[in-house]
Amino acid sequence: SAVISQKPSRDICQRGTSLTIQCQVDSQVTMMFWYRQQPGQSLTLIATANQGSEATYESGFVIDKFPISRPNLTFSTLTVSNMSPEDSSIYLCSAGERATGNGYTFGSGTRLTVV
Amino acid sequence: QKEVEQNSGPLSVPEGAIASLNCTYSDRGSQSFFWYRQYSGKSPELIMFIYSNGDKEDGRFTAQLNKASQYVSLLIRDSQPSDSATYLCAVTSRDYGQNFVFGPGTRLSVLP
Numbered sequence: 001s002a003v004i005s006q007k008p009s010r011d012i013c014q015r016g017t018s019l020t021i022q023c024q025v026d027s028q029v030t031m032m033f034w035y036r037q038q039p040g041q042s043l044t045l046i047a048t049a050n051q052g053s054e055a056t057y058e059s060g061f062v063i064d065k066f067p068i069s070r071p072n073l074t075f076s077t078l079t080v081s082n083m084s085p086e087d088s089s090i091y092l093c094s095a096g097e098r099a100t101g102n103g104y105t106f107g108s109g110t111r112l113t114v115v
Numbered sequence: 116q117k118e119v120e121q122n123s124g125p126l127s128v129p130e131g132a133i134a135s136l137n138c139t140y141s142d143r144g145s146q147s148f149f150w151y152r153q154y155s156g157k158s159p160e161l162i163m164f165i166y167s168n169g170d171k172e173d174g175r176f177t178a179q180l181n182k183a184s185q186y187v188s189l190l191i192r193d194s195q196p197s198d199s200a201t202y203l204c205a206v207t208s209r210d211y212g213q214n215f216v217f218g219p220g221t222r223l224s225v226l227p
Contacts, residue, residue, distance in 0.1 A: 001161070033214065042203060042219045043159070092158055103149045103205075104215070106158040 002027050002095050006107030013083055013114050020079045021110045023093035028073035031104065033094040034066070043092065049076045083114045118142075119206050119218035127224045134191040136221050138204030141185070148180055148187045149205040149215070159203055163189060194225040 003026040013019050023032065034046040047057045047068055055068040070076045076095075080087050090111050096104035118141040128134045138148075147166050151159035165171045165178040165187065177190040187206075191198055204218040 043215075043217045045214060048214060103151075103161040103164050105161065109158045 001105045004107040010111040018081045025074045029095040032076045034078045035092045037090045085114045088114045121218040121221045124222040134194045136189040138187045140206045142208045144208040145206045147207045150189045151203040153201045
């Protein structure tokens with residue numbers, strides 16, 4: 001399974017600013033995903049990021065707020081733009097080949113607090 | 116709307132007992148089923164996956180799938196305090212591409 005390095009692990013940001021989260025995978029992978037997880041809650045998919053195409057966003061998430069880059073098969077970034085306290089959450093990236101394979105692995109997460 | 120439901124927790128079992136975690140899903144086209152374990156403050160880690168009806172065993176873990184009943188379960192034998200975590204059920208279907216639909220999770224506490 002792929003090993004994912006995610007950074008930063010945590011950050012405290014001022015409202016109105018932006019934060020970019022990076023995920024580096026130790027092998028080339030087709031699928032990369034970005035999730036948000038509120039404390040005590042399950043995972044909510046933000047978008048799917050495939051190399052060479054625009055990210056596909058889930059309902060309730062828009063590109064202007066959460067721009068994503070996927071420049072190659074081992075790297076992706078998620079930017080949380082114009083942050084408000086409601087964006088405080090844990091953000092996770094996930095990667096793998098196919099959902100019908102051995103599943104996907106997760107990065108260690110970024111705990112974001114917006115003040 | 117594709118939904119995945121899990122038995123509400125927290126679930127408490129004594130050390131050495133069998134913990135039974137249940138998951139139901141609404142999409143009959145669902146194809147693959149995964150169980151993730153998430154310790155508090157950590158990211159989810161994959162522990163089991165199952166595609167075919169029946170049982171699949173891996174050490175102390177057994178996944179059971181019944182597609183007719185749209186039901187998948189995870190049994191943990193000889194539960195240990197280190198098994199205390201939140202267990203997330205994830206489901207995929209052809210109609211949903213390569214994405215997972217995650218259940219809300221069940222928090223398991225194994226009492227020494």
